[in-house]
Amino acid sequence: MVLCVTPGKREAMNSIMKCDSDKPPSDASARPMMRSMTNAVFLTFIASVRGSPRVFFSYMGRMVRRTLNRSSVSVDRPLTGCRFRATLRAMFDWSALKKPIIALSPMADMTDSAFCRVAKKFAAPVVFREMISAEGLVHGSEKSFAMGRFEQEERPIVQQLFGADPKSMGDAVRMIDEAYSPDGFDVNMGCPVYKIVSNFNGAALMRDAKLATAVIESMRAATTKPVSVKLRLGWQEPTEVLEFIKVVEAAGAALVTIHGRTKAQGYSGVADWDMVGRAKRNVSIPVLCNGDVHAPETAAKALEVSGCDGLLIARGALGNPWIFSQIDAVLQGLPYRTPTLAERAAVVREHAVLHAELYRGDLVSFRKHLTWYFKGIPGAKAYRDAFMRVSTVAELEAALDRYLTEHGDARAVTPVLETAVAA
Numbered sequence: 054m055v056l057c058v059t060p061g062k063r064e065a066m067n068s069i070m071k072c073d074s075d076k077p078p079s080d081a082s083a084r085p086m087m088r089s090m091t092n093a094v095f096l097t098f099i100a101s102v103r104g105s106p107r108v109f110f111s112y113m114g115r116m117v118r119r120t121l122n123r124s125s126v127s128v129d130r131p132l133t134g135c136r137f138r139a140t141l142r143a144m145f146d147w148s149a150l151k152k153p154i155i156a157l158s159p160m161a162d163m164t165d166s167a168f169c170r171v172a173k174k175f176a177a178p179v180v181f182r183e184m185i186s187a188e189g190l191v192h193g194s195e196k197s198f199a200m201g202r203f204e205q206e207e208r209p210i211v212q213q214l215f216g217a218d219p220k221s222m223g224d225a226v227r228m229i230d231e232a233y234s235p236d237g238f239d240v241n242m243g244c245p246v247y248k249i250v251s252n253f254n255g256a257a258l259m260r261d262a263k264l265a266t267a268v269i270e271s272m273r274a275a276t277t278k279p280v281s282v283k284l285r286l287g288w289q290e291p292t293e294v295l296e297f298i299k300v301v302e303a304a305g306a307a308l309v310t311i312h313g314r315t316k317a318q319g320y321s322g323v324a325d326w327d328m329v330g331r332a333k334r335n336v337s338i339p340v341l342c343n344g345d346v347h348a349p350e351t352a353a354k355a356l357e358v359s360g361c362d363g364l365l366i367a368r369g370a371l372g373n374p375w376i377f378s379q380i381d382a383v384l385q386g387l388p389y390r391t392p393t394l395a396e397r398a399a400v401v402r403e404h405a406v407l408h409a410e411l412y413r414g415d416l417v418s419f420r421k422h423l424t425w426y427f428k429g430i431p432g433a434k435a436y437r438d439a440f441m442r443v444s445t446v447a448e449l450e451a452a453l454d455r456y457l458t459e460h461g462d463a464r465a466v467t468p469v470l471e472t473a474v475a476a
């Protein structure tokens with residue numbers, strides 16, 4: 054039997070080899086793939102001549118596995134050029150996700166790789182990583198660049214950026230996409246912090262529809278991944294979002310999240326889910342409601358009032374990553390489990406180990422997570438000082454052991470979340 058590579062087969066092969074950018078593979082990483090493919094065709098020919106399909110299939114299996122491993126995005130070796138693996142992976146699509154979408158909201162200094170992995174473990178279907186400065190990226194900040202790293206288990210992952218210069222925002226998207234290939238990008242148009250809005254970043258972009266449009270369009274032009282936007286209800290008036298959301302949709306945003314407060318409100322008052330719902334009804338792209346969903350029971354209410362396609366959970370997930378599986382249970386009409394002290398301590402340990410790996414063994418920056426993990430937990434107040442002094446995983450383990458010995462480890466406890474605000 055003679056193997057004949059027909060034009061149709063050649064086309065199919067070409068389409069498998071296609072880059073994200075639709076350009077021919079341009080860098081050295083594509084060449085070994087080409088060689089493997091050529092070898093495969095050659096072996097197919099030999100195997101077919103010998104009439105041995107087993108040889109053929111086992112070779113093909115090995116070849117595909119090897120190719121995938123070679124082209125995976127690695128933390129130590131950021132991938133440039135053709136992204137074979139990304140091409141094989143189904144493209145992330147907000148509209149195709151199972152509804153309601155209950156995702157982890159971006160939080161500066163909090164939703165890093167370590168915390169996102171813990172949230173994923175408790176069924177967060179999508180995670181938004183903390184914002185990165187586009188200017189920091191384009192001006193060569195290594196710290197900003199390193200913030201974009203993630204592990205494959207965090208997928209689907211959306212990287213949020215902040216900035217107001219359309220060119221820098223496009224360049225920043227390109228840099229992160231080339232190096233790490235997240236599943237989507239998000240632009241911060243909601244941050245109310247003075248340091249951010251004084252540079253016309255964050256919520257300030259809601260005051261300039263033209264600039265906001267240019268930013269979204271530049272980001273979209275830089276990637277094939279969906280670009281989403283995170284808004285507030287407005288700068289001053291909660292009704293501003295009703296028109297602004299149409300601007301964002303017209304600029305090509307694939308999804309919008311609305312935090313139900315204005316910039317002027319900061320974090321005071323109550324999130325207005327009803328106004329979020331009114332804005333949602335003005336567009337046809339998916340909209341997520343955000344703000345004040347701090348308990349599983351509240352999730353159903355926020356969805357009902359806003360009529361949104363899902364929720365972004367921020368403070369409700371801090372020290373409480375279980376909230377995602379608990380919301381899942383509530384939405385299915387099932388009772389949810391509250392972790393015992395021992396289970397809580399085990400997750401704290403696991404999170405601390407991941408955190409220490411990420412920050413070269415240092416646990417000082419983990420203390421803020423400890424505050425959240427033990428907020429409102431019986432007896433934890435007495436251990437606060439001990440927790441606030443830990444600098445290593447070993448010190449944390451010793452403090453946790455002392456706490457568990459004293460308080461037993463079988464009780465299920467739900468922390469009391471104060472609505473007081475962190476940022």
Ligand SMILES: Cc1cc2nc3c(=O)[nH]c(=O)nc-3n(C[C@H](O)[C@H](O)[C@H](O)COP(=O)(O)O)c2cc1C
Binds near residue numbers: 184346368
């Ligand atoms: C510590 C902290 C950091 C935050 N950082 C970001 C950020 O990087 N990007 C962003 O869009 N929102 C950020 N936010 C806002 C949250 O994502 C969310 O919109 C807000 O907290 C309201 O939701 P919640 O009531 O569920 O907390 C941050 C909030 C907190 C508490």
